[in-house]
Amino acid sequence: VAVAVVGAVLMGLAVGDAGRVTGAAQGAAWSExxxxxxxxxxxxxxxxxLCAVGVVGVGAGVVWAVAGGGGDAxxxxxxQVGVGLGRVSVGGAF
Numbered sequence: 736v737a738v739a740v741v742g743a744v745l746m747g748l749a750v751g752d753a754g755r756v757t758g759a760a761q762g763a764a765w766s767e768x769x770x771x772x773x774x775x776x777x778x779x780x781x782x783x784x785l786c787a788v789g790v791v792g793v794g795a796g797v798v799w800a801v802a803g804g805g806g807d808a809x810x811x812x813x814x815q816v817g818v819g820l821g822r823v824s825v826g827g828a829f
Contacts, residue, residue: 738825739789741816745782749775781823785816788825 752775756768792814814827 736789736793737814738792738816739786741818742782742785742787742789745778745785745818747782749778749782752778777821781818785823785825 752771756772756775759768812828815825817824817826
C-alpha cells in the first residue's frame with residue numbers, strides 16, 4: 736500500500752508541474768518550461784509504475800491470505816522505496 740501511496744503522490748506532483756507548463760503565460764520561453772515538463776513526464780511515469788506495483792502487491796497479498804498464508808510461522812514483510820534524482824527503486828522481502 737505504501738508503494739501505491741508514493742506513486743499517487745508522484746502523480747499528483749506531476750499534475751501540478753504539468754499545470755505550470757500548460758498555464759504558463761502566453762509567450763513564455765520554452766527554455767524556461769522544458770525542465771518542468773520533463774520532470775512532470777518522469778514523475779508521472781514513475782508514479783504510474785509505483786501505483787501499479789502497489790495494486791499488484793495488495794492483490795497478491797489478498798490472494799496469499801485467502802489461500803492460507805505462509806504456513807504456521809508468521810513472517811514480517813518489509814518494503815523499501817527509494818526515490819532519487821532520475822531513479823526510483825523498490826525492494827523488499829515477504
